[in-house]
Amino acid sequence: MTLPLTPGALDREIIETKAQSMGLALNFPEQFAFLEARGPLHLQAAPGSGKTTLVALKLALVADGWSSDRQGICVLSHTNTATQEIASRLTGRARRLEHYPHFVGTIQSFVHAFLALPALRSRNIVVRAVDDQAFAAQARRLLDLGQFRKLKAYLGRRTDGLKMVTEATYVFDPTEQELQIKVSNLNRGTASYKQLIALKKSLSWRGVFRYADMYAIARRHLHQHPRLAAGLHTRFPFVLIDEMQDTDEEQRRLLEAVFGHGTVMQCVGDVNQRILGGDGAETDAGAFPDKEAMELPVSLRFGAGPARVASRLAVHRRQKIRGHGPESALAIITFTKDSIARVVPAFDELVRQTIPPGAIAAHPPKVLGARESPGTSQLFPRAVGCYLPQLEDGAAVEVSQLLHAYRTARTTLLLTGKTGSAVTILWGAIRALAWQLQAPTTAPTLLDNLPPFPQLDRRPGTLGHRLRMLLARALHNDYDTPTAWGDFVRGLRDLLQEAAGTTVWMEEATRTRWLVYTPLPKTIEEPRSTMLTTTVASAKGETHCATLVLECTTKNGRSHDLGALLPVITGESAASELTATARHAAMTTFVAATRARYLLALAVHEDRAKPHLDPLARDGWSVVSL
Numbered sequence: 001m002t003l004p005l006t007p008g009a010l011d012r013e014i015i016e017t018k019a020q021s022m023g024l025a026l027n028f029p030e031q032f033a034f035l036e037a038r039g040p041l042h043l044q045a046a047p048g049s050g051k052t053t054l055v056a057l058k059l060a061l062v063a064d065g066w067s068s069d070r071q072g073i074c075v076l077s078h079t080n081t082a083t084q085e086i087a088s089r090l091t092g093r094a095r096r097l098e099h100y101p102h103f104v105g106t107i108q109s110f111v112h113a114f115l116a117l118p119a120l121r122s123r124n125i126v127v128r129a130v131d132d133q134a135f136a137a138q139a140r141r142l143l144d145l146g147q148f149r150k151l152k153a154y155l156g157r158r159t160d161g162l163k164m165v166t167e168a169t170y171v172f173d174p175t176e177q178e179l180q181i182k183v184s185n186l187n188r189g190t191a192s193y194k195q196l197i198a199l200k201k202s203l204s205w206r207g208v209f210r211y212a213d214m215y216a217i218a219r220r221h222l223h224q225h226p227r228l229a230a231g232l233h234t235r236f237p238f239v240l241i242d243e244m245q246d247t248d249e250e251q252r253r254l255l256e257a258v259f260g261h262g263t264v265m266q267c268v269g270d271v272n273q274r275i276l277g278g279d280g281a282e283t284d285a286g287a288f289p290d291k292e293a294m295e296l297p298v299s300l301r302f303g304a305g306p307a308r309v310a311s312r313l314a315v316h317r318r319q320k321i322r323g324h325g326p327e328s329a330l331a332i333i334t335f336t337k338d339s340i341a342r343v344v345p346a347f348d349e350l351v352r353q354t355i356p357p358g359a360i361a362a363h364p365p366k367v368l369g370a371r372e373s374p375g376t377s378q379l380f381p382r383a384v385g386c387y388l389p390q391l392e393d394g395a396a397v398e399v400s401q402l403l404h405a406y407r408t409a410r411t412t413l414l415l416t417g418k419t420g421s422a423v424t425i426l427w428g429a430i431r432a433l434a435w436q437l438q439a440p441t442t443a444p445t446l447l448d449n450l451p452p453f454p455q456l457d458r459r460p461g462t463l464g465h466r467l468r469m470l471l472a473r474a475l476h477n478d479y480d481t482p483t484a485w486g487d488f489v490r491g492l493r494d495l496l497q498e499a500a501g502t503t504v505w506m507e508e509a510t511r512t513r514w515l516v517y518t519p520l521p522k523t524i525e526e527p528r529s530t531m532l533t534t535t536v537a538s539a540k541g542e543t544h545c546a547t548l549v550l551e552c553t554t555k556n557g558r559s560h561d562l563g564a565l566l567p568v569i570t571g572e573s574a575a576s577e578l579t580a581t582a583r584h585a586a587m588t589t590f591v592a593a594t595r596a597r598y599l600l601a602l603a604v605h606e607d608r609a610k611p612h613l614d615p616l617a618r619d620g621w622s623v624v625s626l
Helices: 012-021 029-036 051-065 080-088 092-098 107-121 132-143 146-156 161-166 191-206 213-224 227-235 249-259 304-313 340-354 357-362 389-394 401-416 419-436 463-476 482-500 508-514 561-569 580-593 606-618
Strands: 041-045 073-077 103-106 238-241 264-269 294-296 329-335 366-369 532-535 544-550 596-605 621-625
Touching: 012 029, 012 051, 029 051, 029 294, 041 051, 051 073, 051 080, 051 092, 051 238, 051 264, 073 080, 073 107, 080 103, 103 107, 107 213, 107 249, 132 146, 132 161, 132 191, 132 419, 146 161, 146 191, 161 191, 213 227, 213 249, 227 249, 304 329, 304 561, 304 580, 304 596, 329 340, 329 606, 340 544, 340 596, 357 544, 401 419, 401 463, 401 482, 419 463, 419 482, 463 482, 544 580, 561 580, 561 596, 561 606, 596 606, 606 621
Parallel strands: 041 264, 041 294, 073 103, 073 238, 238 264, 329 596, 329 621, 366 532, 366 544, 544 596
Antiparallel strands: none
16 A cells, blocks of 8 residues: 655654654664554554654654645544543644544544444434443343333343343344344343343434444444445555554454555554453464564663563563663562551652652552452452551441542542542543433433533533532542532532433432442541552553552452462563463563552562562562561
């Protein structure tokens, strides 16, 4: 495919001049290899390699040299945050990528705009919500209607019964006229399956879908109108996909169907940071990265120590990562059941002793664990809460879902200063509440007026602006008292009723689940640490001055993660020798261990750590025994 690029657009001299104007340093041949490439490619980039900056530079170069006003550049990623980060780095002529004929957005938004939404409009369906929470809430409500009596009775005999309804997702089968639902142990000819399909279709005609539904709808639309793909790859002769490792099989098949022929696709990512699904086995042919993939094995985030750890934990694809960041310390904190509460304070003290205050302010430290919920495992420690007794003690107190979201959001704001992250948590809970408060027989119009937070109206006096003000006041002030919480709930109820245009229906069970105020347990009135604790999955893409990784149970709850990985971390054994469960733990630990710039610490029970302390010390780890 010949791109509409001026001949010298990707010449070395042009690249160096553009990089200098953007304040970027190009010190490695792998960077130039990617920037100069005009054809299809995969780039496997190590954590902290400056991948996003490199992508922005490549887009700036291509935008500067683009010579067509009818064909465009398509830039895709997986999250709005990642897309916005790329867009924020585009300056000057590169800002043209935000307008026709170009497209910058998520894979989901691309599928919506060019395939799924046109398909639904052709069937006179008005889309009101594409949201898993919204779908689940409406599906639960519809299930209570008499017309689904047989389905409800069948589901009541299954342990996963309710999940079958709330997660019912369309699948496309080219041999079938209509979209189907993939359900285990439920034949399509049964009365229960027919009622499940009827419930799903009822929500579809109301315009309520799950995110994954849109891919099935898009694939059927492409199958029925094969010329669409030709039109799209003519419109977009150049496609750049960021964070390609997070593309699932359904998304990959759809992208190949649209762009597989006649389009230059350049895919960038780090397969070793793919932690959603899989056990670390080899990827299928055609998946990311391919056998001819370019590599960018240099990390500018951390030094040689974390680079050794990351290289040894790389499960999906072996990669020798070179650390060109600041000198990084390694520490292991060992504990017993009696001393586990001192683990996080000990890390706090390490941070204060070893890291300059300016670095702490720039990239606050974090405590990460692979498991947030204790589950039913009898092992110890089980999850993050085991290290924070105040959380473990408070878990027995039944707190309304909205109040829990408020406390989580306010803690996020106080510890990180990130208003956007805090608002997203609280607003997501409010939108879910809005769906649960609707009567099942009414058309779901509420979310038309309650869009994602960035889309709320900012004009003074509008409903969107008043909602923004309500949330801002709640998060920047302490509403965690019975009186203040009551005022907040009443204000929220009034605005929801205005959005709905009717009185918000509320049964007592819903009111209790969402709105009742429960005081904080005394054990957590005085937090023991200022460290922000979160899960590994939610920390993807972040940079911390220091990271503490907590030992938790594995996904099956029958063993511990870090203890099993210590021989790999020390270099005594290879990741290829791990069991499937341990490989999954290695994938998660890889992500956690590559967040820190100055200090990487692990917390491991002394019984599992003791046999490996000498090899750890020889490899540069300091040992803190509690």
